Amino acid sequence: ELFGHEAGSFTGADKLHKGLFETANGGILFLDEISSMSLDMQAKLLRALEEKKIRRVGGNQEIDVDVQIVAATNHEIEELITKGEFRMDLFYRLNVIRIELPPLRERIEDLKELFAFFIKKYSLEQGKNIPYIEPQILTAISKYSWPGNIRELRNACERAVIFCMGDTLQLSSFPREIVELAE
Numbered sequence: 001e002l003f004g005h006e007a008g009s010f011t012g013a014d015k016l017h018k019g020l021f022e023t024a025n026g027g028i029l030f031l032d033e034i035s036s037m038s039l040d041m042q043a044k045l046l047r048a049l050e051e052k053k054i055r056r057v058g059g060n061q062e063i064d065v066d067v068q069i070v071a072a073t074n075h076e077i078e079e080l081i082t083k084g085e086f087r088m089d090l091f092y093r094l095n096v097i098r099i100e101l102p103p104l105r106e107r108i109e110d111l112k113e114l115f116a117f118f119i120k121k122y123s124l125e126q127g128k129n130i131p132y133i134e135p136q137i138l139t140a141i142s143k144y145s146w147p148g149n150i151r152e153l154r155n156a157c158e159r160a161v162i163f164c165m166g167d168t169l170q171l172s173s174f175p176r177e178i179v180e181l182a183e
Contacts, residue, residue, distance in 0.1 A: 002045070002054075009058020021054045021065045028068045034094070035073040035080055039087065046090045069094060074149075104146040104153060114150065115141060118157035119169065126161055133169040140171060140182035 004019030020029055031037075037045065048054050049069065053062040071094050080086035104111065115138075123130045146152055156174055163173035171182055 002041075003048070003056055004054075005057035006059045009056070013058065016056075019054065019056065021048060021067055022056075022063060024067045025065045026067075028070055031069060031071045033073055034071040035075040035077060035086060039085070042087045042090050046087060046093055049090075049093050104149045105144075108142055111141060111153070112138060114153060115157060118154050119161060122158045122161035128161060128164060129167060130161065130164055130169050131167055134171050136182040137169060137171050137174065140174070140178050143181040144178050 002019050002021055004017045004022055005013050007013060007015045031045075048065065052065055054065050055062050077086055077091055081088045081091060104114075119130065119133070141153075141156075148155075156178060159175065160169055160173035164170065171179055
């Protein structure tokens, strides 16, 4: 996926496939959950970043790539390094600019704006006009811990919009664990 493959390099590889590095050449490549990458793949990624060259699977030709990497994880990389599960050299290669984003439960001040954004987004997608929300919704979402972070909030908002039958978003349209916090 990252480096692509040549036609005939393995069973089912009937044509050339450019990988993500080659596709992102001259731009930015986002690698989500980088901590789940195998140590072998980490070594290959480090080589690509250091040499600014990749080689497709089954290929002999090195291809120049100029890619900026944005990597994300929800794990403490330093702990993984200590356990031998993440390469220290890759960490230092990636750790040029570090942005630590606390979980949503620690950013309650952002919650209302994100909530409004997702409700508007899904209302437009569903072709619904929902100008009103029940006031207890904001209380309930502020009390909830959001273990799934923004993905969970996004899904809860999408669900609520789908179940909304009128012009008022109702608390009962949200998942049970959120509804219970308003009681």
